[in-house]
Amino acid sequence: MTIGFTLRAATSASALGLLLATHPAAAQNPADHSSHAAPIASVAAGAALTEGVITRVDARSGKLTIRHGEIANLGMPPMTMVFGLKDPAQAQTLQPGTKVVFRVEDTGGGNLLITHIEAVTQ
Numbered sequence: 001m002t003i004g005f006t007l008r009a010a011t012s013a014s015a016l017g018l019l020l021a022t023h024p025a026a027a028q029n030p031a032d033h034s035s036h037a038a039p040i041a042s043v044a045a046g047a048a049l050t051e052g053v054i055t056r057v058d059a060r061s062g063k064l065t066i067r068h069g070e071i072a073n074l075g076m077p078p079m080t081m082v083f084g085l086k087d088p089a090q091a092q093t094l095q096p097g098t099k100v101v102f103r104v105e106d107t108g109g110g111n112l113l114i115t116h117i118e119a120v121t122q
Contacts, residue, residue, distance in 0.1 A: 051100075052067055052068035054096050057091055061088070065082050100120060
């Protein structure tokens with residue numbers, strides 16, 4: 001038992017040393033995760049967004065036609081297609097030709113719904 005405990009303690013100490021060497025912020029306050037949680041969340045959220053260009057707006061039905069890149073979360077290749085908006089009122093604020101990033105979800109039965117969309121400013 002002593003050998004196992006010593007080996008585990010040495011391994012844990014090595015891992016902790018490696019963590020502190022590669023992430024110095026972890027040494028400040030182990031309970032404070034604010035210094036490294038935000039970038040991870042930003043990367044995760046950003047990875048789910050798809051780039052596109054609005055080609056048509058149907059404000060009455062709350063639908064957009066978008067020429068888009070690959071939609072990774074759905075395994076969909078680049079193409080142009082019509083999407084419904086989770087918040088149909090957003091169609092009033094968007095125009096053809098607007099570059100956007102958006103997230104689309106399959107709500108079942110092949111119904112694709114934009115759950116997040118924002119114009120890209122250059």
